[in-house]
Amino acid sequence: MPSHDVMPNMELYQPVQVEDALAIADRLAERGWLVGGGQDTYGWLKDRAKTADALIDLSAIESLRGVRETADGIEIGALTTITEVATNPLIQLSYSLLADAAGVVASPQIRNIGTLGGNVSQDVRCWYYRRGLSCYRAGGNLCYADTPQGMNREHALFDTSRCVAASASDTAPALVALDASMVIRSLNGERVVAAEDYFVGPAIDILHTTVLRPGEILTAVRIPSSWANASFYFEKVADRNVWDFSLVSIAAAFKVSGGTIEDSRIVCGAVQTTPRRVTGAENAIRGQARNAATAESAAAVATIGARALAHNGFKIPLMQNLVKRAVSA
Numbered sequence: 001m002p003s004h005d006v007m008p009n010m011e012l013y014q015p016v017q018v019e020d021a022l023a024i025a026d027r028l029a030e031r032g033w034l035v036g037g038g039q040d041t042y043g044w045l046k047d048r049a050k051t052a053d054a055l056i057d058l059s060a061i062e063s064l065r066g067v068r069e070t071a072d073g074i075e076i077g078a079l080t081t082i083t084e085v086a087t088n089p090l091i092q093l094s095y096s097l098l099a100d101a102a103g104v105v106a107s108p109q110i111r112n113i114g115t116l117g118g119n120v121s122q123d124v125r126c127w128y129y130r131r132g133l134s135c136y137r138a139g140g141n142l143c144y145a146d147t148p149q150g151m152n153r154e155h156a157l158f159d160t161s162r163c164v165a166a167s168a169s170d171t172a173p174a175l176v177a178l179d180a181s182m183v184i185r186s187l188n189g190e191r192v193v194a195a196e197d198y199f200v201g202p203a204i205d206i207l208h209t210t211v212l213r214p215g216e217i218l219t220a221v222r223i224p225s226s227w228a229n230a231s232f233y234f235e236k237v238a239d240r241n242v243w244d245f246s247l248v249s250i251a252a253a254f255k256v257s258g259g260t261i262e263d264s265r266i267v268c269g270a271v272q273t274t275p276r277r278v279t280g281a282e283n284a285i286r287g288q289a290r291n292a293a294t295a296e297s298a299a300a301v302a303t304i305g306a307r308a309l310a311h312n313g314f315k316i317p318l319m320q321n322l323v324k325r326a327v328s329a
Contacts, residue, residue: 078117
């Protein structure tokens with residue numbers, strides 16, 4: 001039996017140009033594994049829960065790093081570290097919702113290495129799946145977490161078709177709330193996907209959590225100016241303030257004029273496999289005064305359709321309270 005204290009043998013490619021990385025990714029297809037900071041990748045490979053014939057290390061491609069102003073907002077390279085996202089002056093000035101979300105990812109050490117592209121593209125954290133059990137997401141015919149004996153305290157409330165794993169990314173809800181777009185490149189060219197559509201649930205694709213496919217690379221994230229300097233609210237509830245993933249999080253942006261909410265985008269994390277846009281609450285508060293009564297009405301509709309599992313029922317009032325806090329702020 002091979003030792004799990006060492007990495008398995010595989011090829012390593014370290015391109016320095018995007019074009020070279022795309023050519024390698026296209027040639028290797030499903031045999032290759034794209035690596036940014038590697039914080040999620042190396043655990044999978046070391047534990048033998050997933051395998052790859054080759055790693056494509058993108059970390060030397062400098063053009064995929066940094067934050068740039070554009071004619072209509074900003075563009076963030078996919079290899080920009082989480083620490084850079086949290087501390088960048090442009091983001092802090094006009095898009096502080098994303099800076100706040102990035103600032104609570106994992107721990108300082110992981111934020112220094114982990115990338116924005118990696119954080120939004122990481123796989124779900126269900127321990128049954130990550131231990132290599134043959135669940136639906138791994139190609140089997142059972143969701144171990146969604147059983148009477150399953151340990152599912154951290155799992156999903158919504159859209160639990162065959163898989164009840166919850167999203168793990170802290171930055172993803174903020175990007176959806178900011179109406180961001182994801183720039184995806186392949187040898188066939190470039191496509192731009194709304195952040196809300198970048199993430200896919202198990203009813204659509206049980207094997208993937210994003211629309212990325214073999215041969216494609218997420219190169220950048222674009223945030224439009226339409227939500228710049230809005231009224232933002234971000235909060236993450238976790239067992240510990242450092243390291244832990246969210247039990248429930250909320251990222252919200254409000255356009256308020258004269259005390260009236262003209263528009264909003266409210267997104268919760270860790271309640272389904274993808275960031276959950278709380279459109280019911282958005283509709284309930286549009287045109288209403290931003291006060292406690294409006295917050296109560298938003299909270300009342302926020303969890304319609306939720307299905308509690310054996311051990312995660314506490315997430316329903318938690319999610320309601322986070323929506324209430326965001327609206328009343």
